[in-house]
Amino acid sequence: xxxxxxxxxxxxxxxxxxxxxxxxxxxxxxxxxxxxxxxxxxxxxxxxxxxxxxxxxxxxxxxxxxxxxxxxxxxxxxxxxxxxxxxxxxxxxxxxxxxxxxxxxxxxxxxxxxxxxxxxxxxx
Numbered sequence: 181x182x183x184x185x186x187x188x189x190x191x192x193x194x195x196x197x198x199x200x201x202x203x204x205x206x207x208x209x210x211x212x213x214x215x216x217x218x219x220x221x222x223x224x225x226x227x228x229x230x231x232x233x234x235x236x237x238x239x240x241x242x243x244x245x246x247x248x249x250x251x252x253x254x255x256x257x258x259x260x261x262x263x264x265x266x267x268x269x270x271x272x273x274x275x276x277x278x279x280x281x282x283x284x285x286x287x288x289x290x291x292x293x294x295x296x297x298x299x300x301x302x303x304x
Contacts, residue, residue, distance in 0.1 A: 189253015224259035
């Protein structure tokens, strides 16, 4: 059941990501800056922050299944950047500043290196 919840949530999140990205590029964008995905990452991070804050504060009580559907499925399908942002915030809040900084620098830096390397290898 968990995998089905993740799959359905992920499909909904992916469709929402594509929809927002398409809307932004269709209506508001006349440059090469990836504004659609930029906004997706900000919106996704804000939504996962609101959901986590409501749960942590005790103002929202969600079952494990609902949390899995939302956090891993919907938010994960919408943008994994939201999960990255929440993980980094959790490290900061728990006092693991070096780990939080390492998470940001490591994931962003190594992801850029990975995409560059993959592109170079595939286009040779």
